[in-house]
Amino acid sequence: MGLRRRKMKDLIFIAEKINPPLLKKLEETKLCEMFIDETLWQRQEELIGKVKDATIIVAKTLTQITKDVIEAAPGLKLIARDGIGLENVDVDTATAKGIPITMPMGANAVTVAEFAVGLTLSLLRQIVFSHVPLKTTGEWQRFKFFGKTTELYGKTVGIVGLGAIGYQTARRLQGFGVKILGYDPYVGKNRALEVGCEMTNLQELLAQSDVVILHAPQTAETTGMIGEAELKLMKNTAYIVNVARAPLIQHEALYKALSEKWIAGAALDVFHKEPINPDDPLLQLDNVIVTPHHAGGSIESTQRMAEYTFEDIVRALKGEPVLHYVNIPMLRK
Structure with missing residues (x-):
């Protein structure tokens, strides 16, 4: 224009x-x-x-x-x-x-929350990873995934940042039969209990969660809050979903965690440079779902x-x- x-x-x-x-x-x-x-x-x-x-x-x-x-x-x-x-x-x-x-x-809280839950399901059930080869080459990989994906039901989901978006995410997760952990030093216990969320510290949340969803704002306090030490606390079967801001996670640490399989995978809607550089090494990994920062845009x-x-x-x-x-x-x- x-x-x-x-x-x-x-x-x-x-x-x-x-x-x-x-x-x-x-x-x-x-x-x-x-x-x-x-x-x-x-x-x-x-x-x-x-x-x-x-x-x-x-x-x-x-x-x-x-x-x-x-x-x-x-x-x-x-x-x-x-x-x-x-x-x-x-x-x-x-x-x-x-x-x-x-x-x-608050205008996009529901929209981002739904997107975060959608990415979570896509990771656990390997929806995108099974879609791509079938769509692009017609390759039928049924038994690559059959019996190897996991339900959300019964899992522990950790939400970092329980503001308007994190709150709406927790509300939606309640229907999936999960345990919800939360970390947000600015949100009271009673507010969290409204959506079935048990507040804890960041280290415990990372160690216990099967899925970690980031909803915190980017501030001086939160920039780089997830680095190598934090990623190493996570289970090697766990996933991380970032629909907040990329600098919350240290870029090199995330790449290392994903490429060396410290964690099972990630879904990212935000990047350190936007539009993302086509040569960004994260795009070469087979355990990452990427979307072009449109989680909030319904x-x-x-x-x-x-x-x-x-x-x-x-x-x-x-x-x-x-x-x-x-x-x-x-x-x-």
Whole structure:
């Protein structure tokens, strides 16, 4: 999509592909002038030069909203994260300058939870691994898998991060007859008990679980939280599912654990570099399921996220407090 401009007072600035329902709402309602260049996120210096007139920046995960970007836009009223996570936004600088950051929290919780359970079933029952040879070469590998896959029923599933998404994942797992362990230092025991989750420490969760599902946000505290030592705590029959953020797991440690069979396999929807490099060694492994970071993108969740974000954009343009803020509710004068 090329660059488009409409001459009005305020400016919505978009430097990457965003949620289609949100873009449609913005284009149809013509709230104000719009700058759209979906490849600009790749050229940071050029982005800094062009953001100066922005009133609102709308971004997913690729646009790096650094201190330099924020300071280059003196009229900035809102940073609207079109998705979940703040690893690409300088929250401290935005807050210090009195700029609200919004995020459609909870809008994709059910969607990601269902995806995580789906990946879990795909790993345990080897669904993708048996599908690929049959689909691509017609190879009938029935007895490669027959009697060699395992049920989810009766297993122990560990959930790292029991926020909105982790909570919804636990709710769905209850119907499978599993034991659910949880690790989240910011979630109380009573909240966990609502979904049949027994809270424990990270080391015990890793050691006891047959499947570990990551739902924690990427922060300074969680980055690199799963390394060689942690992976070696896991059973050699266990699987890890990451639908959160790639840097939670140390890349080289994960590759080593998978290639040397410390663990049985992994399902990954997120990567250290996105789009993933086609030469990434993880893609060469036969015990890894990979998907292109779309766990949170169902028809229903993208519509909900669009509604939440659009509402906050309208409110910010009117000078009203936003609803889905993560730092402050409105522009501080």
